[in-house]
Amino acid sequence: MFQRFYLLLAILAFGCTVYAQEINPELLKRHWTASWITCPDAPQKDYGVFHFRKQINLEQVPNKFIIHISADNRYRLFVNGQSVCFGPARGDLVNWYFETVDIAPFLQKGNNTIASTVWNMGTLAPVAQISNQTGFVIQGDSDKEQAINTNSTWKVIQNKSYSPCSTDNGERLQAYMVIGPGDHIDASKYPWGWEQAGFNDSNWINAVGVTSPSPYGIGTDNLWQLTPRNIPLMEESMQRMQKIRKTDGVTVTDKFLQGTNPLKVPANTKVSILIDQEVNTTAFPILSVTGGKGSSIQLTYTEALLDKNLQKGDRNKIEGLSVIGNYDIFLPDGGTNRQFGTLWLRTYRYIQIDISTADEALTINDLYAYFTGYPFEQKAQFSSNDKSLQDIWNVGWRTARLCAGETYYDCPYYEQLQYPGDTRIQALISLYVTGDDRLMRKAILDFYNSRVPDGLTQGRYPSSRLQVIPPYSLYWVSMIYDYWMYRQDDAFVAQFLPAIDAIFGWYENNMDKERGMLGPMTWWNFTDYTDRFPNGVPPGADDGNSSVITLHLAYTLNQAAQLYKHFGKECEADQYTNLATELTKATYNLCFDKTRNEMADTPEKKSFSQHAGIMAVLSNTIADSEKQSVMRNVVDDTSLIPVTFYYRFYLTQALKASGLGDLYYPSLDYWRDMIKIGLTTFAEKPEPARSDCHAWSASPLYDYFAIICGISSASPNYKTVKIEPSLGELKEVSASTPHPQGEIKVDLKRQGLKGIMGTVEIPSGITGIFVWNGQTIQLNGGTQKIDLK
Structure with a gap:
């Protein structure tokens, strides 16, 4: 089974792909002529591994043979004994993805064996796996491919050699672990060679139909609504x-x-x-x-x-x-x-x-x-006079890659779940390092599809268990804002505006009208896994008047106001700007301790955290003239509740917003320390850490470009760029990062204590500015020299 399968994969890894984008438009307008099929003698919602087979005869090898394929829970497709693809990309029952592949390279003249393993983990399935029942479907794209359609002519058998094991991982590790069971395989019961052409399947039974496949928006009483896969096949x-x-x-x-x-x-x-x-x-x-x-x-x-x-x-x-x-x-x-x-x-x-x-x-x-x-390709480059930054890059990039599959993962070992908090950081890394926005788009859509009746997105999705984290709904809004700033696709962004309204509506319904801050809130108001936030929840989140989450809301409202103004929704933009102003004024008056020059976590001022100061700066609660002094306290006051690796992303953003970006470089010691103790991917939090590979801790890959090199989008759709380096103690940096119209490159060296020289290159057709120590240079498409004393 596996020998031919993996010999083929060795070939596919070098660039040959079977993934196709061709879909007969009629298949998106009506029920398919194929059927969802299953094994008739097996419980439909229980654990089971199944094999499906069909022979088709071809008079000649076609130039192309497009098929559409999906399964519940999952499948791996073989043609003439060779593995073609696996899937489907995880979604939900309303958006059940199907793959479109061209299997012509695997076909031959005469008889051809089409075979697939389909498995259903039942109640043991990963939490990231939504399911209805065991099912399998293949639909030929046009008349010439109809012979492959799934129906009762397909044969099927349940592979009784499989049973689940390693089902108690969470208990043995004393940790939240929901990735599904291990495989226990008894080779004496395995139908060896089942996917090969010469295999005798005479004792197999005929598959039975389950339902007519229905594309999204078609039909009624549907079990799955089929949606075209919107990301490439996995590497x-x-x-x-x-x-x-x-x-x-x-x-x-x-x-x-x-x-x-x-x-x-x-x-x-x-x-x-x-x-x-x-x-x-x-x-x-x-x-x-x-x-x-x-x-x-x-x-x-x-x-x-x-x-x-x-x-x-x-x-x-x-x-x-x-x-x-x-x-x-x-x-x-x-x-x-x-x-x-x-x-x-x-x-x-x-x-x-x-x-x-x-x-x-x-x-x-x-x-x-x-x-x-996920088949990300590293297109960005970064180097500096500090060679240790390359080690951080290598470990960070490995972290980012291992935390990206058919969705972004928070961590690949324990959960493989997609959370907006992690995903916002991951998506920005993807844009800066690869220029590939497809997984980001899918993530935005996934969270859009996750919304619960009160308007919030779920805290992770796809997920078979309901979890709502209100602050993560705000990060989803920030993801849309980020996408809008770095990509030109207004139609994609505009569809989410009503959902953004609903999120803000939930928050407005949870306002403490007397104090002008957020009142008590339901669900899980996770902010950061710092030890002094019980279960990650800051003071005041559950019982009312959390400055951290109130100011997080104001920060997001300001981003949304820019979005709405862009789309001509001036009334809503003004409403969100005014609400943000009301929140920041009330929170400042109630929570800011002028003696300490710090933002308290609640009006009682019994608790002070770095998080509150960070959000006070990012939400513009603190006047520009005071931001540096506040942020210096955030960094220097060891009595504050500290951020962990996750929230350091926002600490860095606040340093940059305060003109203190040079303080970022010393913070990289936290990542150097992880490498010193043998980590080859970055951990979830400071020791003791559950996960050794956690997406949000790969943030230096974004910071190298956005903070050290200072490269950022200065207007929607990345039409203008701002380059404001924060080198810290670095003497020289060289970097390139993809832009939709080409590349942005910087090659910079310090001159003495305050000067800088080098070159900057931006794509033709865009403009920008270069900022250094209060001096500004206009940038135009092409390469220009920088020489500032």
């Missing part, structure tokens, strides 16, 4: 494992990991092998074995080894530490070259293999993996 590229760190019961060299030296395990033996990938990764592990009937092989995955108290420490150390985490189990049947691959990706730096053989020796032929994730 899958070969990834060898790197190093054997420890063995027990056997001698193994690194040549085994290179695929050149199979490992022989004698009969009636127990073996344990600890493998270090040396960096965190998201991948599909592949195991090839021969013999070993009656054996058991367990693969356990972890980001870091743990001590007896489930604490991590130096990620490079292994002595006295254990592998505790998500696992898979494979039971060989004694066959030759049996290939085990996981249904879904695994996240790990370390893999422990625990083998127990019975009366037959086992040979491990090979163990490797296929990296997977």
Whole structure:
């Protein structure tokens, strides 16, 4: 099964793609002629792994053969034994995505075998997975492809070799972990070769129809509303494992990991092998074995080894530490070259293999993996005289990549859920480093589709469990604002204005009219996982008059006012500007302590946090002339409740807004310290951290460009640019970042204590300004020299 599958993927990784954009417009206007099909003798909402097959005969190989495919929960498609794609991209029942692919490169003259694995994790499914019931659909794009349509001519079987394992991850790790179960596979029950042309499927049963496939907006009594996939297929590229760190019961060299030296395990033996990938990764592990009937092989995955108290420490150390985490189990049947691959990706730096053989020796032929994730391409470049910044770049970029798949992930090991708080930062990184806005657009749409009746977006989405985080609805508005500033697509942005109105309406309904601040609020008002915010919630959020969230609302209202003014909605723009002014004035009067020169968390002034001061500056509650003194207190006063890595993004924004961007460079020590203790991706929060790979902590990749180099959009649609570097102690920087019309490049060196020289290049057709120490230079398309004393 897996051998041909992954040989093909090695080819696909070098640029050949089967993803197609062609969709017969008629298929978006009416029910499809194919059927959703399923296995008739299996519970439709329970755990199950199924294989579907059909033979089609072609008189000649077509130039193109476009199909549309989807499944619930998920599928992987094979054509003539070769893997074509997997999906669908996660959405919800109202927006159930289908892939459009051209399978012509896999077809041959004569008989062709179309096959697919479809699986439903039932109640054990990841929380990020919404589901209706087991189902599979393929629709040919035009008349010439109709033979492939799913209907009762397709055959199906439930693969009884699969059962769930590793279902107690959260209990064993004492952490919130909702990525779904591991795979337990009994090879003696596996229908080996099921996807190949010569396989005998005479004992398989005919699939049965479930319902007529309905595109979005068509029909009634629908189970799924089909929507075209709006992101590319995921990358899958070969990834060898790197190093054997420890063995027990056997001698193994690194040549085994290179695929050149199979490992022989004698009969009636127990073996344990600890493998270090040396960096965190998201991948599909592949195991090839021969013999070993009656054996058991367990693969356990972890980001870091743990001590007896489930604490991590130096990620490079292994002595006295254990592998505790998500696992898979494979039971060989004694066959030759049996290939085990996981249904879904695994996240790990370390893999422990625990083998127990019975009366037959086992040979491990090979163990490797296929990296997977959103196919981002790094187009930006950054360098400086401080070489340690490159290390931060490498770890940050790995973090950003591992936290991006069919959605943005908060963390790939524990949740794989998309939250607006994380996603806003991730999306900005994507724009600056890759120029690819497709996953950002999908995220904005996902949250738009998540709205609950009171107008708020859900706190994460897609999600099978309801969670509402009101401040995250505000970050969704900020995401729309960011998109509007960096991309020209007014039609896309305008559709969200009524939803923005509803969010602000919820907040206005929760106002404390007497005090002019927000009153008590429902749901989970998470702000930051700092230790002195219980469960991440700042004082006053639940019982009323939180300065942090009140000023966060004002900050977002100011962004929305600009949006509405752009779209000619002057009345709404004025309304939001006035409301922001009322909130900031009331909060300043009630919460600002002039003696301390600091913003309290509530009018009682019993609690003071960096968060309150940050939002006071970003919302313009603090006068421009006072912002620097307030922000210096935010940075220097160690008695304030501190921000964690997440909220440092907003701390940095506030430093920049106060003219103190030069204070950003020293803060990078927090990231250097993570690298010093062996982290290869950036953690969720300061030690002790649950997640070793958390999206919001990749923010330096944005800050390098927006803060150190000072590159930002100065008007909607990135039509003008502002470049205001904040080099701190750096002597020189060189960077390039994609712009919709080309590239923006800076190459700058300090002159003495206050001067700067170098070049700036912006695309033709845009203009901008360069700002340095109060001096401004006008920029035009092309390259211009900078020489300021």
